[in-house]
Amino acid sequence: MTMLSLPRRCIAACLLGACFITxxxxxxxxxxxxxxxxxxxxxxxxxxxxxxxxxxxxxxxxxxxxxxxxxxxxxxxxxxxxxxxxxxxxxxxxxxxxxxxxxxxxxxxxxxxxxxxxxxxxxxxxxxxxxxxxxxxxxxxxxxxxxxxxxxxxxxxxxxxxxxxxxxxxxxxxxxxxxxxxxxxxxxxxxxxxxxxxxxxxxxxxxxxxxxxxxxxxxxxxxxxxxxxxxxxxxxxxxxxxxxxxxxxxxxxxxxxxxxxxxxxxxxxxxxxxxxxxxxxxxxxxxxxxxxxxxxxxxxxxxxxxxxxxxxxxxxxxxxxxxxxxxxxxxxxxxxxxxxxxxxxxxxxxxxxDANASLTPTYKAISLPDASLDEYVGTYKLGENFLLNVFHMRAGLFARATGQVAFPIFPSAPNEFFAKIAGIGISFTRDAGGLVTGLVLHQNGNRTAPKLSAAELPRATEGSAVDAGALGDYVGQYRFDFGILDIALDRDHLEAQLTGQPPFPIFASARDKFFYKVVDARLDFERDAEGKISAVVLHQNGRDLRAPRASGP
Missing domain, CATH: 3.40.710.10 (DD-peptidase/beta-lactamase superfamily)
Structure with a gap:
């Protein structure tokens, strides 16, 4: 198995739910x-x-x-x-x-x-x-x-x-x-x-x-x-x-x-x-x-x-x-x-x-403090050139495997998480000192993935190539033909929000170069002759879409 087996489907969707039984x-x-x-x-x-x-x-x-x-x-x-x-x-x-x-x-x-x-x-x-x-x-x-x-x-x-x-x-x-x-x-x-x-x-x-x-x-x-x-x-x-x-x-x-x-x-x-x-x-x-x-x-x-x-x-x-x-x-x-x-x-x-067909277990999500969720954030190695990145957004924890879209994961107990797709369960492991050291992916069997240290991380996922004080340079609105991309500063990181979509964090791989963790997409910012940010180019699905800056901070 070289990738997470996400559901067979025509058109993509998201996750959680609330309801009442009758x-x-x-x-x-x-x-x-x-x-x-x-x-x-x-x-x-x-x-x-x-x-x-x-x-x-x-x-x-x-x-x-x-x-x-x-x-x-x-x-x-x-x-x-x-x-x-x-x-x-x-x-x-x-x-x-x-x-x-x-x-x-x-x-x-x-x-x-x-x-x-x-x-x-x-x-x-x-x-x-x-x-x-x-x-x-x-x-x-x-x-x-x-x-x-x-x-x-x-x-x-x-x-x-x-x-x-x-x-x-x-x-x-x-x-x-x-x-x-x-x-x-x-x-x-x-x-x-x-x-x-x-x-x-x-x-x-x-x-x-x-x-x-x-x-x-x-x-x-x-x-x-x-x-x-x-x-x-x-x-x-x-x-x-x-x-x-x-x-x-x-x-x-x-x-x-x-x-x-x-x-x-x-x-x-x-x-x-x-x-x-x-x-x-x-x-x-x-x-x-x-x-x-x-x-x-x-x-x-x-x-x-x-x-x-x-x-x-x-x-x-x-x-x-x-x-x-x-x-x-x-x-x-x-x-x-x-x-x-x-x-x-x-x-x-x-x-x-089919009486022998398996049913995905039903989990009920619990709430965990934001600070405890941060303990699970990191990159986990499922195989050669196949990583699972776990990151924290306002809506909770998300996971994204190499080459795939991100999906939310929900706690059912401390160290135990599940996804509402494809029967995925994740158990995080800790060392004697209580630090998270890896995870076990439960999907069609069990698969162990150690947590990578900062030195082991691929360069493109480090996300620290721009000084926090310079992040304000990118804040503003950028106008595509299909909508507005709003770049905002949220404490110590940038978030990008496209018209009609929720905001997602973006991470720096180099000066003026950012990437998403929720999808396979990149943002490259352009500067004018005076060195000020003037436009952004979205790279996704083989397309390069340019948007001039409509406003700044």
Whole structure:
């Protein structure tokens, strides 16, 4: 294992939670939800991990909806509560493609360029990106386009229109041949949905309504829903329990735009399982058929994943919601899970379908004094060139592994911490004198990591290359096209806050050069002829974005 295995997901989220437990069942006298999963759901609601969880379960010819938690209004969720389903939308897009293949409109090996003749679609070594490449995540396109960053970071896809999609594709060079390797790409599936809709002279929503939602009677699913349905939207929360707004999509709708209810998703689940006879049965079967290996125990069809034990599934996540859909190999048991907290629900889904599937332990966070949290701050060596950096922000402790995003960790006892993602636990170790000397990472086993001394730290992570008295030189506002970067001095360090985001500390690696610990990003400040700070350049995701200084202290 060379890296922390963070959750499988389409779109990133954050962490914590606060809630209250209640239960709801359409048929409580014959509940289909396994007892251990019910207890896990109750424990997670009680611990504040999720605000609400709604399960739609199919077992043979029986089905039910079971809900846990309370909404902001104080009401319990039910089968008509509306949620964002995130990347489960990709299975709808895959069904649209499969239906078009069966009707003879396209083939899986049709180049996407044929559907978008006015676009310049990247190719490599004479190999064009096909519709099948997009649907099996083998296109060679990145997870996200580099020009995604819009005016509202909290709603990142809202203003990503066809013009931006066209511009990105025109300037992108594929790093490998299409079809040669798996790489999960929201961009790729968004492009697939856009191309299918364009070729049908329709919007993505209109095409989904015509081909899938109306035939299945799913009147509470879509991207453009009537007020009577949207009134039931569960307000979203990030992984820390903070309010999170809904995500809206334009050109990339096929990657994650749909909203739905447990009642509607039961219709979709039953149709995919073949429980209910459906005009889409053949298309759904075609979409589910595994076509390529992702790992030794996971294969992908058209969007749908199949495990080594034969479970067919997909998940989803947006800024304030999480979801899971799957069914057993015998197609007798299936489940949909919807939540308005952006935390992975996969283990709950697999535990409904497989009695032997493990469930992530539920932890309850406690409070520790800020001074004691500082004792754990440091850099820990998990392996060669693989470090885990633990740092303290106003919101508490965060951890970030080499090449990955930061995530909060919460104390469950002195020296014992947990993350609300990927089943991660951390035990800090101390010497006889009480000093923290290392940690044990608990995730798919136990892994020991010693704490590095100051002399052992890589130069780029020292963060002390600028005298504290000179930090005020950088304070001010810097204007990007998409928002304002506000640099402020907080006691003995700088914090950078981008419009619509929380402030994050930045650390100096050299004069005028700073880096984040929460993400893989750098800030390089520029000076004018008089030596005064005049601009900043943000380096992130292969992009260099310059912002002139708008104001100073």
């Amino acid at each position: 239960g709801m069942s359409v048929s409580a006298s014959a509940q289909l939800l396994p007892e251990r999963v019910e207890k896990a759901a109750q424990d997670r609601i009680a611990a504040g991990s999720y605000q609400t969880l709604v399960f739609g379960i199919v077992d043979g010819d029986r089905s039910e909806v079971v809900g846990f938690g309370k909404l902001d209004s104080g009401k319990p969720p039910d089968g008509d509560t509306l949620y964002e389903i995130g990347s489960i939308t990709k299975t709808f897009t895959a069904t649209l493609l499969a239906a078009a293949v069966l009707s003879g409109q396209v083939k899986l090996d049709t180049p996407v360029a044929e559907l978008l003749p006015d676009f310049r679609i990247p190719s490599r070594n004479g190999r064009e990106i096909t519709l099948g490449d997009l649907a099996t995540q083998h296109s060679g396109l990145p997870r996200l386009p580099s020009n995604l960053l819009g005016r509202t970071p909290s709603n990142p896809y809202a203003d990503y229109d066809a013009a931006k999609l066209k511009a990105f594709l025109a300037g992108y060079d594929l790093p490998r041949d299409p079809g040669s390797a798996y790489e999960y790409s929201n961009l790729g599936f968004g492009l697939l949905g856009y191309a299918l809709a364009r070729s049908s002279h329709a919007t993505y929503d209109a095409l989904a309504v015509k081909e899938i939602l109306e035939p299945l009677g799913m009147s509470a699913t879509g991207t453009e829903l009537p007020p009577a349905v949207t009134a039931h939207l569960a307000p979203g929360h990030d992984g820390a329990g903070r309010a999170a707004g809904s995500w809206d999509f334009d050109a990339l709708a096929g990657a994650g735009a749909l909203r739905s209810t447990a009642n509607d998703m039961l219709c979709y689940l039953k149709a995919n399982m073949g429980v209910d006879r459906s005009p889409l049965a053949a298309a759904m079967t075609l979409a589910q058929q595994p076509r390529s290996d992702v790992t030794k125990t996971l294969r992908i069809g058209l969007a749908w994943m199949t495990t080594g034990t034969g479970i067919v599934w997909h998940n989803g996540m947006t800024g304030g919601y999480a979801s899971f859909i799957g069914f057993s190999p015998a197609r007798r048991r299936g489940v949909v899970i919807l939540s308005n907290t952006a935390l992975d629900t996969d283990d709950l889904g697999f535990a409904v379908l």
